[in-house]
Amino acid sequence: MDLTCYTILVPIGLSEQSKIALEQAERLAVLTKGEIVLLGCIENSGGLKNLFIEDDEDYVNDKLELQSRLDLLVSEVSSRTGLKSNAMVTRGKACNKIVEVANLVSANLIVMGTNGAPLSLYEKIIGSKAIQVVSKSSCPVITVKGKKHFNGCRTIILPLDLEKETKQKVKHALTLACLWRATVKVVSVIESGDFRVEPRLRASLIQVQNYLLGRGVKSTIDLINFNGRSLAKTILDFSILHQADLIMIMTQQENNFTQYMIGSAAQSIIHNSTVPVMSIHPEVKIREVYSLP
Incomplete structure:
Protein backbone atom coordinates (compact mmCIF):
# COMPACT_ATOMS: atom_id res chain seq x y z
CA MET A 1 0.00 0.00 0.00
CA ASP A 2 1.83 3.09 -1.27
CA LEU A 3 0.62 6.11 0.65
CA THR A 4 2.64 8.77 -1.22
CA CYS A 5 0.62 11.48 -2.98
CA TYR A 6 -2.55 9.43 -3.06
CA THR A 7 -6.22 10.28 -3.24
CA ILE A 8 -8.65 10.16 -0.31
CA LEU A 9 -12.39 10.22 -1.02
CA VAL A 10 -14.54 11.69 1.77
CA PRO A 11 -18.35 11.47 1.46
CA ILE A 12 -19.88 14.57 3.03
CA GLY A 13 -23.42 14.61 4.42
CA LEU A 14 -25.39 16.71 6.86
CA SER A 15 -24.25 14.78 9.93
CA GLU A 16 -21.54 15.93 12.29
CA GLN A 17 -19.93 12.52 11.86
CA SER A 18 -18.96 13.22 8.25
CA LYS A 19 -17.13 16.36 9.37
CA ILE A 20 -15.26 14.34 11.99
CA ALA A 21 -14.31 11.87 9.27
CA LEU A 22 -13.02 14.78 7.17
CA GLU A 23 -10.76 15.84 10.03
CA GLN A 24 -9.25 12.34 10.10
CA ALA A 25 -8.82 12.37 6.31
CA GLU A 26 -7.05 15.74 6.45
CA ARG A 27 -4.53 14.45 8.99
CA LEU A 28 -3.69 11.48 6.81
CA ALA A 29 -3.55 13.58 3.63
CA VAL A 30 -1.04 15.95 5.22
CA LEU A 31 1.25 13.03 6.07
CA THR A 32 1.08 11.62 2.55
CA LYS A 33 0.97 14.96 0.70
CA GLY A 34 -2.09 13.59 -0.99
CA GLU A 35 -5.34 14.93 -2.42
CA ILE A 36 -8.79 15.05 -0.82
CA VAL A 37 -11.94 14.64 -2.90
CA LEU A 38 -15.20 15.61 -1.20
CA LEU A 39 -18.34 13.91 -2.44
CA GLY A 40 -21.90 15.07 -1.95
CA CYS A 41 -24.77 12.84 -3.00
CA ILE A 42 -28.38 13.78 -3.71
CA GLU A 43 -30.46 10.67 -3.16
CA ASN A 44 -33.46 10.04 -5.40
CA SER A 45 -36.73 11.00 -3.76
CA GLY A 46 -38.62 8.26 -5.58
CA GLY A 47 -41.18 8.15 -8.34
CA LEU A 48 -40.94 7.41 -12.07
CA LYS A 49 -39.91 10.98 -12.83
CA ASN A 50 -36.52 10.51 -11.20
CA LEU A 51 -35.83 7.43 -13.31
CA PHE A 52 -35.87 9.36 -16.59
CA ILE A 53 -35.22 13.04 -15.86
CA GLU A 54 -31.73 13.97 -14.72
CA ASP A 55 -32.01 17.75 -14.93
CA ASP A 56 -35.37 18.54 -13.31
CA GLU A 57 -35.52 21.94 -11.64
CA ASP A 58 -35.49 20.69 -8.05
CA TYR A 59 -32.44 18.53 -8.69
CA VAL A 60 -30.57 21.34 -10.45
CA ASN A 61 -31.24 23.72 -7.57
CA ASP A 62 -30.25 21.16 -4.97
CA LYS A 63 -27.08 20.35 -6.90
CA LEU A 64 -26.08 24.00 -7.19
CA GLU A 65 -26.66 24.58 -3.49
CA LEU A 66 -24.75 21.47 -2.44
CA GLN A 67 -21.88 22.20 -4.85
CA SER A 68 -21.62 25.70 -3.42
CA ARG A 69 -21.38 24.37 0.15
CA LEU A 70 -18.79 21.79 -0.86
CA ASP A 71 -16.72 24.38 -2.76
CA LEU A 72 -16.62 26.48 0.40
CA LEU A 73 -15.53 23.43 2.36
CA VAL A 74 -12.84 22.73 -0.25
CA SER A 75 -11.44 26.22 0.29
CA GLU A 76 -11.34 25.63 4.04
CA VAL A 77 -9.61 22.25 3.63
CA SER A 78 -7.01 23.70 1.27
CA SER A 79 -6.40 26.60 3.64
CA ARG A 80 -5.91 24.27 6.62
CA THR A 81 -3.76 21.69 4.87
CA GLY A 82 -2.10 23.47 1.94
CA LEU A 83 -3.07 20.47 -0.18
CA LYS A 84 -5.04 20.09 -3.38
CA SER A 85 -8.69 19.28 -2.84
CA ASN A 86 -11.86 19.35 -4.90
CA ALA A 87 -15.53 18.46 -4.68
CA MET A 88 -18.10 16.56 -6.70
CA VAL A 89 -21.88 16.24 -6.49
CA THR A 90 -23.67 13.16 -7.77
CA ARG A 91 -27.17 11.77 -7.75
CA GLY A 92 -28.39 8.31 -6.78
CA LYS A 93 -28.05 5.78 -4.00
CA ALA A 94 -25.24 7.08 -1.81
CA CYS A 95 -23.40 3.81 -1.20
CA ASN A 96 -23.32 2.99 -4.91
CA LYS A 97 -22.21 6.48 -5.92
CA ILE A 98 -19.43 6.52 -3.32
CA VAL A 99 -17.96 3.35 -4.81
CA GLU A 100 -18.44 4.60 -8.40
CA VAL A 101 -16.70 7.89 -7.71
CA ALA A 102 -13.90 6.14 -5.81
CA ASN A 103 -13.22 4.14 -8.97
CA LEU A 104 -13.60 7.23 -11.16
CA VAL A 105 -10.97 9.26 -9.27
CA SER A 106 -8.78 6.21 -8.59
CA ALA A 107 -9.12 6.71 -4.85
CA ASN A 108 -6.61 4.87 -2.71
CA LEU A 109 -8.76 5.23 0.39
CA ILE A 110 -12.30 6.15 1.42
CA VAL A 111 -12.78 7.84 4.80
CA MET A 112 -16.40 8.11 5.94
CA GLY A 113 -18.40 8.68 9.08
CA THR A 114 -20.83 6.16 10.52
CA ASN A 115 -23.46 6.48 13.22
CA GLY A 116 -23.22 2.83 14.22
CA ALA A 117 -25.63 -0.07 13.89
CA PRO A 118 -28.57 0.32 11.46
CA LEU A 119 -31.90 1.32 13.00
CA SER A 120 -34.41 0.81 10.19
CA LEU A 121 -35.66 -2.61 9.12
CA TYR A 122 -34.32 -2.00 5.60
CA GLU A 123 -30.81 -1.25 6.85
CA LYS A 124 -30.91 -4.23 9.21
CA ILE A 125 -31.59 -6.47 6.20
CA ILE A 126 -29.44 -4.75 3.56
CA GLY A 127 -26.83 -3.23 5.86
CA SER A 128 -25.91 0.32 6.82
CA LYS A 129 -24.40 2.70 4.25
CA ALA A 130 -20.98 2.15 5.78
CA ILE A 131 -21.27 -1.64 5.50
CA GLN A 132 -22.54 -1.41 1.93
CA VAL A 133 -19.61 0.81 0.94
CA VAL A 134 -17.12 -1.46 2.68
CA SER A 135 -18.62 -4.50 0.96
CA LYS A 136 -18.46 -2.98 -2.53
CA SER A 137 -15.32 -0.87 -2.46
CA SER A 138 -12.15 -2.15 -4.10
CA CYS A 139 -9.98 0.18 -2.01
CA PRO A 140 -9.59 0.22 1.80
CA VAL A 141 -12.28 2.08 3.76
CA ILE A 142 -11.79 3.82 7.10
CA THR A 143 -15.06 4.22 9.01
CA VAL A 144 -15.19 6.79 11.80
CA LYS A 145 -17.82 6.54 14.52
CA GLY A 146 -16.45 8.16 17.69
CA LYS A 147 -16.64 11.89 18.40
CA LYS A 148 -13.15 12.44 19.82
CA HIS A 149 -9.97 11.15 18.21
CA PHE A 150 -6.28 11.61 18.80
CA ASN A 151 -4.52 13.90 16.33
CA GLY A 152 -2.53 11.14 14.71
CA CYS A 153 -2.18 7.47 15.56
CA ARG A 154 -0.20 6.01 18.45
Missing part, protein backbone atom coordinates in the same frame (compact mmCIF):
# COMPACT_ATOMS: atom_id res chain seq x y z
CA THR A 155 -1.51 2.44 18.50
CA ILE A 156 -2.80 0.20 15.71
CA ILE A 157 -4.65 -3.01 16.60
CA LEU A 158 -3.94 -5.76 14.07
CA PRO A 159 -6.10 -8.89 14.63
CA LEU A 160 -4.70 -11.94 12.83
CA ASP A 161 -5.71 -15.55 12.41
CA LEU A 162 -4.27 -18.41 10.39
CA GLU A 163 -5.94 -17.41 7.12
CA LYS A 164 -3.45 -16.38 4.46
CA GLU A 165 -5.52 -13.39 3.36
CA THR A 166 -5.54 -11.71 6.75
CA LYS A 167 -1.77 -11.35 6.68
CA GLN A 168 -2.15 -8.79 3.89
CA LYS A 169 -3.11 -6.38 6.65
CA VAL A 170 0.48 -6.52 7.86
CA LYS A 171 1.75 -4.51 4.91
CA HIS A 172 -0.98 -1.91 5.35
CA ALA A 173 -0.17 -1.70 9.05
CA LEU A 174 3.53 -1.33 8.26
CA THR A 175 2.89 1.63 5.96
CA LEU A 176 0.58 3.42 8.37
CA ALA A 177 2.81 2.73 11.36
CA CYS A 178 5.77 4.22 9.51
CA LEU A 179 3.76 7.34 8.66
CA TRP A 180 2.50 7.84 12.21
CA ARG A 181 5.42 6.24 14.06
CA ALA A 182 2.79 4.10 15.74
CA THR A 183 3.06 0.85 17.67
CA VAL A 184 1.35 -2.15 16.08
CA LYS A 185 -0.29 -4.53 18.54
CA VAL A 186 -0.69 -7.86 16.76
CA VAL A 187 -3.38 -9.96 18.43
CA SER A 188 -5.04 -13.33 17.94
CA VAL A 189 -8.10 -14.64 19.78
CA ILE A 190 -8.30 -18.26 20.90
CA GLU A 191 -10.59 -20.52 22.88
CA SER A 192 -9.14 -21.33 26.29
CA GLY A 193 -7.38 -24.70 26.23
CA ASP A 194 -7.22 -25.00 22.43
CA PHE A 195 -3.75 -26.52 22.49
CA ARG A 196 -3.92 -27.64 18.85
CA VAL A 197 -4.18 -24.14 17.38
CA GLU A 198 -2.25 -22.14 19.98
CA PRO A 199 1.32 -23.08 18.85
CA ARG A 200 0.52 -22.21 15.23
CA LEU A 201 -1.06 -18.89 16.16
CA ARG A 202 1.84 -17.96 18.42
CA ALA A 203 4.36 -18.82 15.69
CA SER A 204 2.40 -16.68 13.23
CA LEU A 205 2.32 -13.75 15.67
CA ILE A 206 6.06 -13.98 16.24
CA GLN A 207 6.69 -14.06 12.49
CA VAL A 208 4.63 -10.91 11.97
CA GLN A 209 6.25 -9.15 14.90
CA ASN A 210 9.74 -9.92 13.58
CA TYR A 211 8.69 -8.65 10.16
CA LEU A 212 7.57 -5.32 11.66
CA LEU A 213 10.50 -4.96 14.05
CA GLY A 214 12.90 -5.66 11.19
CA ARG A 215 11.47 -2.65 9.38
CA GLY A 216 11.75 -0.28 12.31
CA VAL A 217 8.16 -0.51 13.59
CA LYS A 218 7.45 -1.04 17.28
CA SER A 219 5.31 -4.14 17.75
CA THR A 220 3.84 -6.29 20.50
CA ILE A 221 2.02 -9.62 20.30
CA ASP A 222 -0.89 -10.92 22.38
CA LEU A 223 -2.80 -14.19 22.39
CA ILE A 224 -6.06 -13.58 24.24
CA ASN A 225 -9.07 -15.71 25.22
CA PHE A 226 -12.70 -15.22 24.25
CA ASN A 227 -13.82 -15.66 27.88
CA GLY A 228 -17.44 -16.06 26.77
CA ARG A 229 -17.36 -13.02 24.46
CA SER A 230 -17.86 -12.80 20.73
CA LEU A 231 -14.85 -12.25 18.48
CA ALA A 232 -15.88 -8.65 17.85
CA LYS A 233 -16.41 -7.89 21.55
CA THR A 234 -13.04 -9.44 22.40
CA ILE A 235 -11.24 -7.26 19.84
CA LEU A 236 -13.13 -4.12 20.87
CA ASP A 237 -12.39 -4.71 24.57
CA PHE A 238 -8.71 -5.15 23.68
CA SER A 239 -8.70 -1.90 21.69
CA ILE A 240 -10.22 0.02 24.60
CA LEU A 241 -7.80 -1.51 27.10
CA HIS A 242 -4.82 -0.40 25.01
CA GLN A 243 -6.26 2.98 23.96
CA ALA A 244 -6.10 2.15 20.26
CA ASP A 245 -6.36 4.81 17.57
CA LEU A 246 -7.06 2.41 14.68
CA ILE A 247 -8.29 -1.17 14.20
CA MET A 248 -7.47 -2.95 10.94
CA ILE A 249 -9.76 -5.75 9.78
CA MET A 250 -9.90 -7.96 6.71
CA THR A 251 -13.33 -8.44 5.21
CA GLN A 252 -14.48 -11.78 3.85
CA GLN A 253 -15.11 -12.65 0.21
CA GLU A 254 -17.81 -15.13 -0.67
CA ASN A 255 -16.75 -16.82 -3.90
CA ASN A 256 -20.33 -17.64 -4.93
CA PHE A 257 -21.29 -13.96 -5.12
CA THR A 258 -20.23 -11.19 -7.47
CA GLN A 259 -19.52 -8.78 -4.62
CA TYR A 260 -18.05 -8.98 -1.18
CA MET A 261 -20.15 -10.07 1.77
CA ILE A 262 -19.10 -8.74 5.14
CA GLY A 263 -18.93 -11.20 8.01
CA SER A 264 -20.86 -10.61 11.23
CA ALA A 265 -17.69 -10.01 13.27
CA ALA A 266 -16.47 -7.33 10.86
CA GLN A 267 -19.89 -5.65 10.84
CA SER A 268 -20.02 -5.61 14.61
CA ILE A 269 -16.56 -4.08 14.87
CA ILE A 270 -17.41 -1.38 12.30
CA HIS A 271 -20.72 -0.54 13.97
CA ASN A 272 -19.53 -0.55 17.58
CA SER A 273 -15.93 0.64 17.57
CA THR A 274 -15.40 4.11 18.99
CA VAL A 275 -12.04 4.32 17.20
CA PRO A 276 -11.62 4.36 13.40
CA VAL A 277 -11.69 1.00 11.63
CA MET A 278 -9.83 0.29 8.39
CA SER A 279 -11.49 -2.46 6.35
CA ILE A 280 -9.43 -4.19 3.67
CA HIS A 281 -10.52 -6.70 1.04
CA PRO A 282 -8.40 -9.80 0.47
CA GLU A 283 -6.39 -9.57 -2.71
CA VAL A 284 -4.66 -12.94 -3.03
CA LYS A 285 -6.12 -15.86 -4.93
CA ILE A 286 -7.53 -18.75 -3.00
CA ARG A 287 -4.62 -21.08 -3.77
CA GLU A 288 -1.87 -18.48 -3.49
CA VAL A 289 0.70 -19.26 -0.80
CA TYR A 290 1.42 -16.26 1.38
CA SER A 291 4.86 -15.44 2.72
CA LEU A 292 6.23 -12.27 4.23
CA PRO A 293 8.99 -10.78 2.07
Whole structure:
Protein backbone atom coordinates (compact mmCIF):
# COMPACT_ATOMS: atom_id res chain seq x y z
CA MET A 1 0.00 0.00 0.00
CA ASP A 2 1.83 3.09 -1.27
CA LEU A 3 0.62 6.11 0.65
CA THR A 4 2.64 8.77 -1.22
CA CYS A 5 0.62 11.48 -2.98
CA TYR A 6 -2.55 9.43 -3.06
CA THR A 7 -6.22 10.28 -3.24
CA ILE A 8 -8.65 10.16 -0.31
CA LEU A 9 -12.39 10.22 -1.02
CA VAL A 10 -14.54 11.69 1.77
CA PRO A 11 -18.35 11.47 1.46
CA ILE A 12 -19.88 14.57 3.03
CA GLY A 13 -23.42 14.61 4.42
CA LEU A 14 -25.39 16.71 6.86
CA SER A 15 -24.25 14.78 9.93
CA GLU A 16 -21.54 15.93 12.29
CA GLN A 17 -19.93 12.52 11.86
CA SER A 18 -18.96 13.22 8.25
CA LYS A 19 -17.13 16.36 9.37
CA ILE A 20 -15.26 14.34 11.99
CA ALA A 21 -14.31 11.87 9.27
CA LEU A 22 -13.02 14.78 7.17
CA GLU A 23 -10.76 15.84 10.03
CA GLN A 24 -9.25 12.34 10.10
CA ALA A 25 -8.82 12.37 6.31
CA GLU A 26 -7.05 15.74 6.45
CA ARG A 27 -4.53 14.45 8.99
CA LEU A 28 -3.69 11.48 6.81
CA ALA A 29 -3.55 13.58 3.63
CA VAL A 30 -1.04 15.95 5.22
CA LEU A 31 1.25 13.03 6.07
CA THR A 32 1.08 11.62 2.55
CA LYS A 33 0.97 14.96 0.70
CA GLY A 34 -2.09 13.59 -0.99
CA GLU A 35 -5.34 14.93 -2.42
CA ILE A 36 -8.79 15.05 -0.82
CA VAL A 37 -11.94 14.64 -2.90
CA LEU A 38 -15.20 15.61 -1.20
CA LEU A 39 -18.34 13.91 -2.44
CA GLY A 40 -21.90 15.07 -1.95
CA CYS A 41 -24.77 12.84 -3.00
CA ILE A 42 -28.38 13.78 -3.71
CA GLU A 43 -30.46 10.67 -3.16
CA ASN A 44 -33.46 10.04 -5.40
CA SER A 45 -36.73 11.00 -3.76
CA GLY A 46 -38.62 8.26 -5.58
CA GLY A 47 -41.18 8.15 -8.34
CA LEU A 48 -40.94 7.41 -12.07
CA LYS A 49 -39.91 10.98 -12.83
CA ASN A 50 -36.52 10.51 -11.20
CA LEU A 51 -35.83 7.43 -13.31
CA PHE A 52 -35.87 9.36 -16.59
CA ILE A 53 -35.22 13.04 -15.86
CA GLU A 54 -31.73 13.97 -14.72
CA ASP A 55 -32.01 17.75 -14.93
CA ASP A 56 -35.37 18.54 -13.31
CA GLU A 57 -35.52 21.94 -11.64
CA ASP A 58 -35.49 20.69 -8.05
CA TYR A 59 -32.44 18.53 -8.69
CA VAL A 60 -30.57 21.34 -10.45
CA ASN A 61 -31.24 23.72 -7.57
CA ASP A 62 -30.25 21.16 -4.97
CA LYS A 63 -27.08 20.35 -6.90
CA LEU A 64 -26.08 24.00 -7.19
CA GLU A 65 -26.66 24.58 -3.49
CA LEU A 66 -24.75 21.47 -2.44
CA GLN A 67 -21.88 22.20 -4.85
CA SER A 68 -21.62 25.70 -3.42
CA ARG A 69 -21.38 24.37 0.15
CA LEU A 70 -18.79 21.79 -0.86
CA ASP A 71 -16.72 24.38 -2.76
CA LEU A 72 -16.62 26.48 0.40
CA LEU A 73 -15.53 23.43 2.36
CA VAL A 74 -12.84 22.73 -0.25
CA SER A 75 -11.44 26.22 0.29
CA GLU A 76 -11.34 25.63 4.04
CA VAL A 77 -9.61 22.25 3.63
CA SER A 78 -7.01 23.70 1.27
CA SER A 79 -6.40 26.60 3.64
CA ARG A 80 -5.91 24.27 6.62
CA THR A 81 -3.76 21.69 4.87
CA GLY A 82 -2.10 23.47 1.94
CA LEU A 83 -3.07 20.47 -0.18
CA LYS A 84 -5.04 20.09 -3.38
CA SER A 85 -8.69 19.28 -2.84
CA ASN A 86 -11.86 19.35 -4.90
CA ALA A 87 -15.53 18.46 -4.68
CA MET A 88 -18.10 16.56 -6.70
CA VAL A 89 -21.88 16.24 -6.49
CA THR A 90 -23.67 13.16 -7.77
CA ARG A 91 -27.17 11.77 -7.75
CA GLY A 92 -28.39 8.31 -6.78
CA LYS A 93 -28.05 5.78 -4.00
CA ALA A 94 -25.24 7.08 -1.81
CA CYS A 95 -23.40 3.81 -1.20
CA ASN A 96 -23.32 2.99 -4.91
CA LYS A 97 -22.21 6.48 -5.92
CA ILE A 98 -19.43 6.52 -3.32
CA VAL A 99 -17.96 3.35 -4.81
CA GLU A 100 -18.44 4.60 -8.40
CA VAL A 101 -16.70 7.89 -7.71
CA ALA A 102 -13.90 6.14 -5.81
CA ASN A 103 -13.22 4.14 -8.97
CA LEU A 104 -13.60 7.23 -11.16
CA VAL A 105 -10.97 9.26 -9.27
CA SER A 106 -8.78 6.21 -8.59
CA ALA A 107 -9.12 6.71 -4.85
CA ASN A 108 -6.61 4.87 -2.71
CA LEU A 109 -8.76 5.23 0.39
CA ILE A 110 -12.30 6.15 1.42
CA VAL A 111 -12.78 7.84 4.80
CA MET A 112 -16.40 8.11 5.94
CA GLY A 113 -18.40 8.68 9.08
CA THR A 114 -20.83 6.16 10.52
CA ASN A 115 -23.46 6.48 13.22
CA GLY A 116 -23.22 2.83 14.22
CA ALA A 117 -25.63 -0.07 13.89
CA PRO A 118 -28.57 0.32 11.46
CA LEU A 119 -31.90 1.32 13.00
CA SER A 120 -34.41 0.81 10.19
CA LEU A 121 -35.66 -2.61 9.12
CA TYR A 122 -34.32 -2.00 5.60
CA GLU A 123 -30.81 -1.25 6.85
CA LYS A 124 -30.91 -4.23 9.21
CA ILE A 125 -31.59 -6.47 6.20
CA ILE A 126 -29.44 -4.75 3.56
CA GLY A 127 -26.83 -3.23 5.86
CA SER A 128 -25.91 0.32 6.82
CA LYS A 129 -24.40 2.70 4.25
CA ALA A 130 -20.98 2.15 5.78
CA ILE A 131 -21.27 -1.64 5.50
CA GLN A 132 -22.54 -1.41 1.93
CA VAL A 133 -19.61 0.81 0.94
CA VAL A 134 -17.12 -1.46 2.68
CA SER A 135 -18.62 -4.50 0.96
CA LYS A 136 -18.46 -2.98 -2.53
CA SER A 137 -15.32 -0.87 -2.46
CA SER A 138 -12.15 -2.15 -4.10
CA CYS A 139 -9.98 0.18 -2.01
CA PRO A 140 -9.59 0.22 1.80
CA VAL A 141 -12.28 2.08 3.76
CA ILE A 142 -11.79 3.82 7.10
CA THR A 143 -15.06 4.22 9.01
CA VAL A 144 -15.19 6.79 11.80
CA LYS A 145 -17.82 6.54 14.52
CA GLY A 146 -16.45 8.16 17.69
CA LYS A 147 -16.64 11.89 18.40
CA LYS A 148 -13.15 12.44 19.82
CA HIS A 149 -9.97 11.15 18.21
CA PHE A 150 -6.28 11.61 18.80
CA ASN A 151 -4.52 13.90 16.33
CA GLY A 152 -2.53 11.14 14.71
CA CYS A 153 -2.18 7.47 15.56
CA ARG A 154 -0.20 6.01 18.45
CA THR A 155 -1.51 2.44 18.50
CA ILE A 156 -2.80 0.20 15.71
CA ILE A 157 -4.65 -3.01 16.60
CA LEU A 158 -3.94 -5.76 14.07
CA PRO A 159 -6.10 -8.89 14.63
CA LEU A 160 -4.70 -11.94 12.83
CA ASP A 161 -5.71 -15.55 12.41
CA LEU A 162 -4.27 -18.41 10.39
CA GLU A 163 -5.94 -17.41 7.12
CA LYS A 164 -3.45 -16.38 4.46
CA GLU A 165 -5.52 -13.39 3.36
CA THR A 166 -5.54 -11.71 6.75
CA LYS A 167 -1.77 -11.35 6.68
CA GLN A 168 -2.15 -8.79 3.89
CA LYS A 169 -3.11 -6.38 6.65
CA VAL A 170 0.48 -6.52 7.86
CA LYS A 171 1.75 -4.51 4.91
CA HIS A 172 -0.98 -1.91 5.35
CA ALA A 173 -0.17 -1.70 9.05
CA LEU A 174 3.53 -1.33 8.26
CA THR A 175 2.89 1.63 5.96
CA LEU A 176 0.58 3.42 8.37
CA ALA A 177 2.81 2.73 11.36
CA CYS A 178 5.77 4.22 9.51
CA LEU A 179 3.76 7.34 8.66
CA TRP A 180 2.50 7.84 12.21
CA ARG A 181 5.42 6.24 14.06
CA ALA A 182 2.79 4.10 15.74
CA THR A 183 3.06 0.85 17.67
CA VAL A 184 1.35 -2.15 16.08
CA LYS A 185 -0.29 -4.53 18.54
CA VAL A 186 -0.69 -7.86 16.76
CA VAL A 187 -3.38 -9.96 18.43
CA SER A 188 -5.04 -13.33 17.94
CA VAL A 189 -8.10 -14.64 19.78
CA ILE A 190 -8.30 -18.26 20.90
CA GLU A 191 -10.59 -20.52 22.88
CA SER A 192 -9.14 -21.33 26.29
CA GLY A 193 -7.38 -24.70 26.23
CA ASP A 194 -7.22 -25.00 22.43
CA PHE A 195 -3.75 -26.52 22.49
CA ARG A 196 -3.92 -27.64 18.85
CA VAL A 197 -4.18 -24.14 17.38
CA GLU A 198 -2.25 -22.14 19.98
CA PRO A 199 1.32 -23.08 18.85
CA ARG A 200 0.52 -22.21 15.23
CA LEU A 201 -1.06 -18.89 16.16
CA ARG A 202 1.84 -17.96 18.42
CA ALA A 203 4.36 -18.82 15.69
CA SER A 204 2.40 -16.68 13.23
CA LEU A 205 2.32 -13.75 15.67
CA ILE A 206 6.06 -13.98 16.24
CA GLN A 207 6.69 -14.06 12.49
CA VAL A 208 4.63 -10.91 11.97
CA GLN A 209 6.25 -9.15 14.90
CA ASN A 210 9.74 -9.92 13.58
CA TYR A 211 8.69 -8.65 10.16
CA LEU A 212 7.57 -5.32 11.66
CA LEU A 213 10.50 -4.96 14.05
CA GLY A 214 12.90 -5.66 11.19
CA ARG A 215 11.47 -2.65 9.38
CA GLY A 216 11.75 -0.28 12.31
CA VAL A 217 8.16 -0.51 13.59
CA LYS A 218 7.45 -1.04 17.28
CA SER A 219 5.31 -4.14 17.75
CA THR A 220 3.84 -6.29 20.50
CA ILE A 221 2.02 -9.62 20.30
CA ASP A 222 -0.89 -10.92 22.38
CA LEU A 223 -2.80 -14.19 22.39
CA ILE A 224 -6.06 -13.58 24.24
CA ASN A 225 -9.07 -15.71 25.22
CA PHE A 226 -12.70 -15.22 24.25
CA ASN A 227 -13.82 -15.66 27.88
CA GLY A 228 -17.44 -16.06 26.77
CA ARG A 229 -17.36 -13.02 24.46
CA SER A 230 -17.86 -12.80 20.73
CA LEU A 231 -14.85 -12.25 18.48
CA ALA A 232 -15.88 -8.65 17.85
CA LYS A 233 -16.41 -7.89 21.55
CA THR A 234 -13.04 -9.44 22.40
CA ILE A 235 -11.24 -7.26 19.84
CA LEU A 236 -13.13 -4.12 20.87
CA ASP A 237 -12.39 -4.71 24.57
CA PHE A 238 -8.71 -5.15 23.68
CA SER A 239 -8.70 -1.90 21.69
CA ILE A 240 -10.22 0.02 24.60
CA LEU A 241 -7.80 -1.51 27.10
CA HIS A 242 -4.82 -0.40 25.01
CA GLN A 243 -6.26 2.98 23.96
CA ALA A 244 -6.10 2.15 20.26
CA ASP A 245 -6.36 4.81 17.57
CA LEU A 246 -7.06 2.41 14.68
CA ILE A 247 -8.29 -1.17 14.20
CA MET A 248 -7.47 -2.95 10.94
CA ILE A 249 -9.76 -5.75 9.78
CA MET A 250 -9.90 -7.96 6.71
CA THR A 251 -13.33 -8.44 5.21
CA GLN A 252 -14.48 -11.78 3.85
CA GLN A 253 -15.11 -12.65 0.21
CA GLU A 254 -17.81 -15.13 -0.67
CA ASN A 255 -16.75 -16.82 -3.90
CA ASN A 256 -20.33 -17.64 -4.93
CA PHE A 257 -21.29 -13.96 -5.12
CA THR A 258 -20.23 -11.19 -7.47
CA GLN A 259 -19.52 -8.78 -4.62
CA TYR A 260 -18.05 -8.98 -1.18
CA MET A 261 -20.15 -10.07 1.77
CA ILE A 262 -19.10 -8.74 5.14
CA GLY A 263 -18.93 -11.20 8.01
CA SER A 264 -20.86 -10.61 11.23
CA ALA A 265 -17.69 -10.01 13.27
CA ALA A 266 -16.47 -7.33 10.86
CA GLN A 267 -19.89 -5.65 10.84
CA SER A 268 -20.02 -5.61 14.61
CA ILE A 269 -16.56 -4.08 14.87
CA ILE A 270 -17.41 -1.38 12.30
CA HIS A 271 -20.72 -0.54 13.97
CA ASN A 272 -19.53 -0.55 17.58
CA SER A 273 -15.93 0.64 17.57
CA THR A 274 -15.40 4.11 18.99
CA VAL A 275 -12.04 4.32 17.20
CA PRO A 276 -11.62 4.36 13.40
CA VAL A 277 -11.69 1.00 11.63
CA MET A 278 -9.83 0.29 8.39
CA SER A 279 -11.49 -2.46 6.35
CA ILE A 280 -9.43 -4.19 3.67
CA HIS A 281 -10.52 -6.70 1.04
CA PRO A 282 -8.40 -9.80 0.47
CA GLU A 283 -6.39 -9.57 -2.71
CA VAL A 284 -4.66 -12.94 -3.03
CA LYS A 285 -6.12 -15.86 -4.93
CA ILE A 286 -7.53 -18.75 -3.00
CA ARG A 287 -4.62 -21.08 -3.77
CA GLU A 288 -1.87 -18.48 -3.49
CA VAL A 289 0.70 -19.26 -0.80
CA TYR A 290 1.42 -16.26 1.38
CA SER A 291 4.86 -15.44 2.72
CA LEU A 292 6.23 -12.27 4.23
CA PRO A 293 8.99 -10.78 2.07
